[in-house]
Amino acid sequence: METGTGTPMPAPGADAGEPVWTGLPRGLLKMRRLLLVVWLVPVAVALGVLLGLFAGPAWAAFAVLPLALAAWGWLLLERNWRSWRYAERVDDLLISRGVLWREETVVPYGRMQLVEVTSGPVERYFGLAGVQLHTAAAATDARIPGLDPQEAERLRDRLTELGEARSAGL
Numbered sequence: 001m002e003t004g005t006g007t008p009m010p011a012p013g014a015d016a017g018e019p020v021w022t023g024l025p026r027g028l029l030k031m032r033r034l035l036l037v038v039w040l041v042p043v044a045v046a047l048g049v050l051l052g053l054f055a056g057p058a059w060a061a062f063a064v065l066p067l068a069l070a071a072w073g074w075l076l077l078e079r080n081w082r083s084w085r086y087a088e089r090v091d092d093l094l095i096s097r098g099v100l101w102r103e104e105t106v107v108p109y110g111r112m113q114l115v116e117v118t119s120g121p122v123e124r125y126f127g128l129a130g131v132q133l134h135t136a137a138a139a140t141d142a143r144i145p146g147l148d149p150q151e152a153e154r155l156r157d158r159l160t161e162l163g164e165a166r167s168a169g170l
Contacts, residue, residue, distance in 0.1 A: 019087035019094055028146025029081040031126040033074060040070040086144050091166070093133070093159065095142050105142045110166030111135045115159045117152045131155050 048063030079099045087094040095105045114134040123129060129152035130145040147155070 019089050021085040021087045021094075021096070024081060024084045024144075024146045025128070025148055026081075027126045027128050027148075028084075029078060031122060031128060031146070032077050032081070035122070036070055036073050036077065040066045040073070044070075084145070088155075088158070093142075095144060107133050107135060107142050108166070109159065109162040111137075112159060112163035112167075115156045115163070117149070117156050119149065119152075129153075131159075133159070 044063045044066035047066060048060045051062055052060035076099075080097075083099050083102075084097045086096070091110075092106050092108045095107070097103055112133055112135055114132075116132045116134075117129050118132055119129040123146070127149065128146045129149040130143055131147060131152050133142045135141060144152075144155070
């Protein structure tokens with residue numbers, strides 16, 4: 001819900017301790033959709049040509065299957081992108097993701113050992129970076145993909161600062 005000024009308003013019945021969730025930038029969705037098209041369209045063309053040459057024109061119709069898969073993936077990628085979000089709380093970081101199987105990871109600041117920003121060549125082309133969180137328990141390592149590089153660096157610096165402050169008492 002939003003107020004008339006576009007400011008987020010807490011949901012009815014929500015207490016003041018509710019986390020403020022931040023979604024991922026739309027650039028991540030654009031990147032993933034482009035990769036889907038770049039991989040599946042050539043497969044469809046190659047399949048159509050090969051089936052047409054070796055099995056006959058009727059079999060070339062099966063080249064529609066990768067295109068149908070691309071169309072289905074196009075829709076699923078948006079649902080997946082919308083499911084990713086994170087929230088910075090006083091003592092920990094929450095990361096939520098998943099459409100059918102929701103997964104929420106809670107990473108206490110005092111347990112963080114390493115926070116790194118990563119960005120591969122495709123991510124850099126789209127102006128994106130990811131934040132990888134490493135903790136003492138390998139099973140609780142978490143990541144936030146597809147952030148703006150400035151937000152990724154801000155988050156890394158903030159999490160590192162909070163992690164050092166929280167672990168000083170251990």
